[in-house]
Amino acid sequence: MSVVAPRNRRLRRDERIAVHYDAGIRPAAVQFEVRDGAGALIGRVDLAWPEVRLAVEYDGDHHREREQFRRDVERLNALRLAGWTVLRFTADDVLRRPERTAGMVIAAFARLGRRSRG
Structure with missing residues (x-):
């Protein structure tokens, strides 16, 4: 993907997903709801492969705000305790380093x- 965007531009969902499709990766789920053993919602992740408990999240600039950051940390800890591996990426990762x-x-x-x- 050769798109270069201004730093403050928000990524559209299709741009975020396109990086993975371009690399031959098809997400099993988009905006996947992760639930704990009792069925309570832990959170919604941007892309997910539930069969291996892998989640990919894209953090825009609003994730740097104090309250959002606090909620993100709380949710990330809950996802990890539920057995999920979570990879977090920024707009720069997606737009300037899509292969990486x-x-x-x-x-x-x-x-x-x-x-x-096994």
Whole structure:
């Protein structure tokens, strides 16, 4: 993906997903709701591969605001305690380093897939 955007431009959902499709990665779910063992909502993740409990999140500038950051940390901890691996990326990661970003997702998926098969 060769799109270059101004630093303050918000990524559209299709731009975020396109990085993964360009690399041959098809997310199993978009805006996936992760629930705990009792069925309570932990949170919604941008992209997910539930079979290996891998989530990809895109953090825009609003995630740097104090209250949003606090909520993000709380949710990230809950996702990890529920057994999820969460990769977090910025707009720069997606727009300026899409190959590196996709490579990290592929590596995590491969590692988790091997672990889930025993």
